[in-house]
Each structure stands twice: as structure tokens, then as C-alpha cells.
Amino acid sequence: MALERNVIGRTVAAERGALAERTEYHRPRQVGPLIENVLAHLALLLILFAVLFPVLWIISMALDPRNIERPTSLTLIPPGASLAAFTRILTEPLPNNVGFWTMFRNSLIVSLGTSAAVLVVAVTAAYSFARFRFPGRKWGLFAFIAVQMLPGVATLTSLFVLLNSIKIPGTNESVRTTLLGLGIAYVSGALPFAIWNLKGYIDTIPTDLEQAAMVDGAGPNRAFIDVILPLILPALAVTLLLGFMAGWTEFVLAWTFITDPSRITLAMGLYSMQGEYASQVPWSDFAAMSILITLPVVVVFFLLQRWFVAGLSVGSVKG
Amino acid sequence: MATETAGSAPHPATGLPSDRSGAIEQTGGQGQSWFARYWLPYLYILPAALILGLVTFYPIAYQVWMSFTDYSRRNLRGRAPDFVGIDNYVKIFNNDIGIANYNFYRILGFNLTWTVTNVFFHVVLGVAIALLLNRQLVIGRRIFRAIFIFPWAMPPLVVAIVWRNMFNREFGAINLSLGALGLPNDIRWLESTDAPIPFLGFLPLAFYAVLLVNVWLGWPFMMVIASGALQSIPSDLYEAAKLDGANRWWQFWDITAPLLKPVMVPAIMYGSILTFNQFNVIFFITGGGPFGRTEILVTQAFELVNPQGFYGLAAAFSIIVFFILLIITLAQNKYLRGLEAA
Known part of the structure; x- marks a missing residue:
């Protein structure tokens, strides 16, 4: 179900990693023989190279001034390197006559819009599941797990058909072909994940603070707004940004739903640059576009890491 | 209302579980009606439940129904598909779906x-x-x-x-x-x-x-x-x-x-x-x-x-x-x- 499939683990893992980062490290005490250390560093450098190889390739391609001409050799900084490809992507429309900024706007609206909407609805539900005991709670939680297990394309069919049957009042157009329709489909996958993720985070926060607040006369609503909300800010940010990142490059739903060229997203644009034959791929433009799509996400991801490290909830009670 | 109940109860916190994964009891006494005890947790869930019901669980149910029909392109314009029982499933398992x-x-x-x-x-x-x-x-x-x-x-x-x-x-x-x-x-x-x-x-x-x-x-x-x-x-x-x-x-x-x-x-x-x-x-x-x-x-x-x-x-x-x-x-x-x- 979740288009978020690929990120569910991210928060948990990263939170865990960050926590460990803050606590005392266990490391073997001895430095070990020289030869062993040299080999270990060589291995690390090799891995570094393997990780960076595609990244360097794409950068070098983007800088290559011979756009359609085929790349026939590997050079880190190609002769006559220029930012022309970036300028072309940013200022000239693609072959399908849609400009970068149109796609950028579409992707931004649909991914940020849905992740923000989902967050608002998810946070109270997550709190309820984490803190209250009520009839039906177990079934609710079970339903979330079951829904998460559905692969991304599982409800593609029914969402397509259902949204297709709803017409925008006054026009002959169906909601399915609009960004709103796409957004609804995104919410469908993103909401169970957001609730699950936030619930998991709230579960790790000891109830002591809320209890203290309640002894002081605060009701559950106050406890939620004044105590929990500030404490889960990192989790809120993380959930928002993971939702955003998933929507930013979502392909399956967008490719199936959107038909009007003015509504295509970045993921669709990148995919459509991919010609049947290699000689048709505008290599530099393709590389530049990949970088432009990736950059915001990578920046966000690395900024996010600091948020994980904040780990506000831990330590606020333990001290 | 619940806010008041919790606030005015003598020591709302005393009976609470102190384990880390514990719940906070929403309201006090045993004598309360079902509604008074549970309306708050349900209210917190309500928005999410409505949206999920509409955009997630209903489509899943619809999907199950669709799987027993011969729904295809021609049905998109409003023509109802025919019910075909488990035909689709049989075709899938018998490698008989007409795709190379x-x-x-x-x-x-x-x-x-x-x-x-x-x-x-x-x-x-x-x-x-x-x-x-x-x-x-x-x-x-x-x-x-x-x-x-x-x-x-x-x-x-x-x-x-x-x-x-x-x-x-x-x-x-x-x-x-x-x-x-x-x-x-x-x-x-x-x-x-x-x-x-x-x-x-x-x-x-x-x-x-x-x-x-x-x-x-x-x-x-x-x-x-x-x-x-x-x-x-x-x-x-x-x-x-x-x-x-x-x-x-x-x-x-x-x-x-x-x-x-x-x-x-x-x-x-x-x-x-x-x-x-x-x-x-x-x-x-x-x-x-x-x-x-x-x-x-x-x-x-x-x-x-x-x-x-x-x-x-x-x-x-x-x-x-x-x-x-x-x-x-x-x-x-x-x-x-x-x-x-x-």
C-alpha cells in the first residue's frame, strides 16, 4: 500500500543509530597491528569509491558540454566542462514541451501538500493509539500492519477506477487526472505509515511527564498539546520529511493517473527523458535533471540527521 | 468535559501504570458510562479513521470486488463489468492471461x-x-x-x-x-x-x-x-x-x-x-x-x-x-x- 514502503525503516533505524552515536561508543580497546589498520582503511576507501562511482559519473555527465553526442570515455571533469546542461534544463522546456519549473511545482504541491495534511490527521490518532486503551484498539493496530504489507501497486487499480468515476463538477474531467486525485492516492498510502511511525515514537516517551502534568491539573488535551507535541517535534519533522521524500519521486501512481502534460511531475519527466535507444538520450540534460531532482532530497536527508540526534525524548526524564 | 473530570479527580495520576510503555487512563472512576470513558480516544482517531476508511479501506474492499469481475478499459465509462467468479484467479494460476x-x-x-x-x-x-x-x-x-x-x-x-x-x-x-x-x-x-x-x-x-x-x-x-x-x-x-x-x-x-x-x-x-x-x-x-x-x-x-x-x-x-x-x-x-x- 504504502508508497512509503521504502522509508518505513528509516526513522527507526536512524533514530537508533543517532542514539547510539550519542552514548559512549563501544570500540575495541586495542589499536591493532599496523598492517591490519592499513588494510582496513584500504577496504573503506574501496567502499567509498563504490558508493561514489555512480554519483561522480552523473556529475561528470552533467558537466559535459557535448550533450547529445555520446559519452565514449570516462573523465571526472570533462574537457570544456560547463553548467550549460543545468541552464538548459532550468530554462528550456523538455521535448514534451513542459518546463522544469512546471514539474517542480506539481511535485512540490502534491508531495508537500499530502505529507502536511497527513501529519495533521495522523498525530492525534497516533497519540490515541499510544496512550489510551479502548475497545477496538488492537484491531485498529492490526489493520495498520496489514495495510502496510500491501505493496505500492496493490490498490492502484481500485483507486484508479474509483477516482476515475468522480467527475469534477461542471467539467467532463475526472478527479483522477488532477493533482488533487493524485494527492488523495498518496494520502491513502502515507497515512497508515505516518500513524504507525508516530505511535512508535510516542511509545518510547515515558508517561511520567504527562502524569506530572496531570497531577498539576492538566487534562489529557493539555497533556497532549503542552507535553507531547513539543517532545515529538523531531518525529513530526521526520515524518513530514519522509512523506515528502516519498511523494517527491513517486512514479507508479503519477504515471498511471496523470495524462495532462501540464500536470506531470519530476519523476515522470525524468522517466520520459529515457529514450528507447541510447543514442537518443540527451545524456547531459538527463544527468543534470537527475541531480536537480536528487539535490533537495539529499540535503533534506542530511539535515534530518541532526534532528534524529536531537533525540529530545530521551534524557528529559532520565536525568 | 474529560479535561475537567481528569483535573478534578483527586489524584488522577496515582492509579496510572508507571511502566514506560504504559497508557494514561483517560478518565477516572469505574462508574462512568462507556461514552464518558472512551469518547476522547475515539475523537482523536476520528479524522484519521474517516480519511482512511474513504481512501484506503474502501478501495481495498472495492479491489476485492473488482477481482471477481472482468473489469477492463471499456468499463471505465460507466458500463458495469460482469461478475466472473474466481475466473481471474484461475487464469493467473494457469498462466492463461494472454500476456507474453x-x-x-x-x-x-x-x-x-x-x-x-x-x-x-x-x-x-x-x-x-x-x-x-x-x-x-x-x-x-x-x-x-x-x-x-x-x-x-x-x-x-x-x-x-x-x-x-x-x-x-x-x-x-x-x-x-x-x-x-x-x-x-x-x-x-x-x-x-x-x-x-x-x-x-x-x-x-x-x-x-x-x-x-x-x-x-x-x-x-x-x-x-x-x-x-x-x-x-x-x-x-x-x-x-x-x-x-x-x-x-x-x-x-x-x-x-x-x-x-x-x-x-x-x-x-x-x-x-x-x-x-x-x-x-x-x-x-x-x-x-x-x-x-x-x-x-x-x-x-x-x-x-x-x-x-x-x-x-x-x-x-x-x-x-x-x-x-x-x-x-x-x-x-x-x-x-x-x-x-x-
């Missing part, structure tokens, strides 16, 4: 092979590299760490499309590098039907290409998880083992591995489902080719919808995928939990 290169059992078998090999490499590499990074002396540890999670940070869609171009026969970076090293450089990575390992004849070269990409993509997740766990292992355990004369190989199997297990088990289960459904890598790199031999269930499900437009069939297919996943998860859960307890 379709064989349910081959796809399922490939999908399982794909999942097991990937997760194996993810875990082995992830743990090994976490151990490397955890050594006493690592120059530039922070830089390595930051760069190593790069594959994880990049959008899988972009990664897949970039790698697809890297595997390009004439202009891709892989063949160009091989050429620069004086190795054979005319390899048809994605198109060749040859099986590099003869006794694994069902795995074409393209399998190893997508495997490479997904391993590149997946190990950092396992590394982060393993790093976190490694750092929580107290070092006296190793000191003690050393005194007992255990060499490092045994230290790993007697101390590190058992303590990594509780953390790695959920990660493995999670990673398996993720890999089982790894749409991006397969779809964008091989597109299921050559001749459908790298097709996995989710890419096949997608192709039934777009471009084929067999909506009823696609609905049934997705439901089958769901049950397969459910079985795998339950089986894995049982097996891995057993391991964990052992």
Missing part, C-alpha cells in the same frame, strides 16, 4: 531468489562494514559514515534510472570502465539471455546487474542498524573473552553475533518485504526483461494496470501478492523469532 512471457510460478520463484540473495548481501555487507567502521582507529570515521549512507539518501527512482544508463552497452560507465581496464567491454548487461552461472540457468546476466544495484542501494540501511547495536555492546565482554583465549573469530560468533541478532531480526524481516516489492530497481533497469525473466510480482501487477488495462485481473493479482507476503511474513516471523530465542 507470463508464467506465475517462474515470476514467484525469481522473486524469492531475488529477495533472498539481496537480503543476504545487505546483511553481510552491512554488518561487515559496520564492524570495519567500529574499529578503534579509523581516520575520517565521520566522513566515511556520512558518505556511506548516500545510497540510502538518494531517491530510488533516480538511482535506478542512473544505473540503467550506466549499464548501457555502448555509452554506459560500466562498459567504459571495463574497456579502460582492458577487459571485454561489449557486454549486453540488460539484454543478454545467457546465464553466467550455468547451473543457475534461470538467472540471466540482467539479474546480476539488478542485484548489484540493489545491493548498492540496500546495505547502508543494515549498516546503520548494525552500527547502533554494535555500539551498545559492553566492551568488558570482549575483555573477558580475550582472557579466556577466544580469538576474534570466536569473539564475533559468541558475543557480537548473538547481541546483534535481536536488532537485525526485525531489520531483516522489514528488508525482505521491501526487497520483495522492490519496484523501482526492476522496473526502471530491466523492465522485467529480457523476455520477462527478471519480472517480479509487483512489476507484473503494474503492467497489468498500465499499459494493459486489465483492471479486474490486476486486482486479483494484487490480492494474491498480498497473501503471499502475508505467508512469508508469518513464516519468517516464526522462524526468525525462534532463532532469536535460541
